[in-house]
Amino acid sequence: MAEDVPTDPAGKRRPPQAFLRDATVTDPDLREQFDREWPDCWAETADLLEWDEPYETVLEDDDAPFYRWFVGGRLNAAENCVDRHVDAGRKNQVALRWEGKRGERRSYTYHDLHREGQAVAAALRDLGVEEDDVVTIYLPTVPELPITMLACARIGALHNVVFAGFSPDALVDRMEGTNSSVLVTCDGYFREGTAIGQKRKADAARTSLSESIPTVVVDRLGASHETQLGENQYDYGTLVERFTGREVPPVSRAATDPLFQIHTSGTTGKPERMTHATGGYLAGTTWTTRSVFDLSPGDTYWCTADIGWITGHSYVVYGPLSRGATVVLAEGTLRYADRNRTWNLIERNGVEVFYTTPGLIRTFRKWGTEYPEAHDLSSIRLLGTVGEPIGPDTWDWYYEHVGDEECPIVDTWWQTETGSVLLSTLPGVDEMKPGAVGPPLPGIEAAVVDEHGRELPPGEPGYLTITRPWPSMLVPHDDDRYWLLAEYWEEFSDRRADTWRYFTGDRAVVDEDGYVTVIGRDDDVVTLGNRRLGTAELEAAITAVDGVTEAAAVAGGTDDTELYVFATAERDQPEDDELRAAIRDVVAERVGEFARPAAVVFTPELPETHTGKTMYRVLEGIVDEEPLEESTLLRNPAIVGELSTVWERSD
Numbered sequence: 001m002a003e004d005v006p007t008d009p010a011g012k013r014r015p016p017q018a019f020l021r022d023a024t025v026t027d028p029d030l031r032e033q034f035d036r037e038w039p040d041c042w043a044e045t046a047d048l049l050e051w052d053e054p055y056e057t058v059l060e061d062d063d064a065p066f067y068r069w070f071v072g073g074r075l076n077a078a079e080n081c082v083d084r085h086v087d088a089g090r091k092n093q094v095a096l097r098w099e100g101k102r103g104e105r106r107s108y109t110y111h112d113l114h115r116e117g118q119a120v121a122a123a124l125r126d127l128g129v130e131e132d133d134v135v136t137i138y139l140p141t142v143p144e145l146p147i148t149m150l151a152c153a154r155i156g157a158l159h160n161v162v163f164a165g166f167s168p169d170a171l172v173d174r175m176e177g178t179n180s181s182v183l184v185t186c187d188g189y190f191r192e193g194t195a196i197g198q199k200r201k202a203d204a205a206r207t208s209l210s211e212s213i214p215t216v217v218v219d220r221l222g223a224s225h226e227t228q229l230g231e232n233q234y235d236y237g238t239l240v241e242r243f244t245g246r247e248v249p250p251v252s253r254a255a256t257d258p259l260f261q262i263h264t265s266g267t268t269g270k271p272e273r274m275t276h277a278t279g280g281y282l283a284g285t286t287w288t289t290r291s292v293f294d295l296s297p298g299d300t301y302w303c304t305a306d307i308g309w310i311t312g313h314s315y316v317v318y319g320p321l322s323r324g325a326t327v328v329l330a331e332g333t334l335r336y337a338d339r340n341r342t343w344n345l346i347e348r349n350g351v352e353v354f355y356t357t358p359g360l361i362r363t364f365r366k367w368g369t370e371y372p373e374a375h376d377l378s379s380i381r382l383l384g385t386v387g388e389p390i391g392p393d394t395w396d397w398y399y400e401h402v403g404d405e406e407c408p409i410v411d412t413w414w415q416t417e418t419g420s421v422l423l424s425t426l427p428g429v430d431e432m433k434p435g436a437v438g439p440p441l442p443g444i445e446a447a448v449v450d451e452h453g454r455e456l457p458p459g460e461p462g463y464l465t466i467t468r469p470w471p472s473m474l475v476p477h478d479d480d481r482y483w484l485l486a487e488y489w490e491e492f493s494d495r496r497a498d499t500w501r502y503f504t505g506d507r508a509v510v511d512e513d514g515y516v517t518v519i520g521r522d523d524d525v526v527t528l529g530n531r532r533l534g535t536a537e538l539e540a541a542i543t544a545v546d547g548v549t550e551a552a553a554v555a556g557g558t559d560d561t562e563l564y565v566f567a568t569a570e571r572d573q574p575e576d577d578e579l580r581a582a583i584r585d586v587v588a589e590r591v592g593e594f595a596r597p598a599a600v601v602f603t604p605e606l607p608e609t610h611t612g613k614t615m616y617r618v619l620e621g622i623v624d625e626e627p628l629e630e631s632t633l634l635r636n637p638a639i640v641g642e643l644s645t646v647w648e649r650s651d
């Protein structure tokens, strides 16, 4: 096995032979071909879709940086994700395999999605939803969530999915911000073994809205939690029963028409509303699902992201269903409960492609190898990671203990704004470098630049920019053009020369081979005195210490000249002075003596957003003794109080 995956001295790894045998994309010249034919190369992505009317122009740049893709073309996203598979003779293939927190299992074929999707579409219309209206969906991981999203797409309404864990206030903000006319929610759901009253939260939000919004309620908890329907509230099941059999032909949308709105996760600032366009978004997600995740019709795939975030939109719903895959959905968290749950799910469903976050992998690593080892994970063919930098040690653990050294890992860099993956290795073509996300995908061009926008040579860290447009890019909606310009386009573009560069907000470094290593969010950089240190670099240094699984460091003390480290230790690792000393030494050695940590604080967990990113703002608040109160943006809000206590004791 090991000779299939030779490791060269620089830590590069070739795609494993076992994977190459059946890989979809193996053409080593694909990047050159895309460059040669740019922008017409993007026709290859559009060719993966079913169009009602062909587009006339691949890319229109008259109104740059508000580029328009596949202009003149018409299509429907639901038709592409459902109807075309039914028509292609795959109607009885399973599209969704859902597992509830209580061990319930439900499967939906493409035929089921077609039937129920039309019923929901008819019901939404009956409630007054018209083309271009916005429907807010406030649902946890239940099959009704993707079904409702696709029902919206079918009738040309935009969905606005709000993460189910958010508070009523956050729901109100997002409903008002999108001018939503209908709400879809549920009675409740299970998380960490307890039932959450979702409808109670939705009802609280409804009372703050100016008008009585028609609300559809999915019955998740059943008779023991009897749904109490108030005025203008409807039971999802009753509506589906009433409208089943109704034919609702997909509404033909212009490629440039919006498909949905979504809010960013707000790691470093206020969550902002984003809009994606039908044609470019679907082309980008479908093409990357095929080329990066290697998914073909009938493959079984599991992405652990919550559908409420862009990862779930692009790589639980649109990309995989457009490809005709079988998608696994799991209710509740994978973190606190049964340590075998993830591996059981993979084994039971025969998952072939598995996509998750570095944070979850670090948790698995902390728990120990005995859990994955106790399961037959041989169905897995490809692994993916997203959301934050994965340090080489975590990468190795994932490669060895989950992939058995036979599965490539795609470390995919992208953002809510980019819609689909932009930087990643092609698993059947490129060598992998643990810790680096990889080169830009075919057709994508990135540059690391200094503060004046000058491109930096390999090895010099700077700002990560994207220097050519891409199909699944953010589009303006209503009155947000000015804001988008200011936020993403102005900083590094030359307007007079009509040269546009998208600023990602990340810092990165590129190597001689064009591989990009993401250092972290620009706003998250640790400024120690006058030196800027990347959060990823610090984390990688600290987690290289045996027994340390997660770490984050922030500046504090007089004039922010001292470094404070927060770390979590492996299960059997004593959190003692010896470990503290090892951490101090490794930072001094790898980063510099000036950075030798003033204190090392052990914590059971780091404060994390719902998308698995360390929230540095919270740690800074702890060190400055002004704890932030932003609990709705955190996955684990209780840790803030705990950390404050530990911090005070550490003085």
Ligand code: WT7
Pocket: 264, 265, 266, 310, 311, 385, 386, 387, 388, 389, 390, 411, 412, 413, 414, 415, 416, 417, 437, 504, 505, 506, 518, 520, 521, 611
């Ligand atoms: C930010 C975007 C898009 C899916 C995740 C959530 C960071 C994303 C990687 C990666 C290092 C990464 C960046 C980016 N990020 N993928 N593979 N390696 N960092 O999307 O909430 O919009 O966050 O996540 O900082 O800007 P998001």
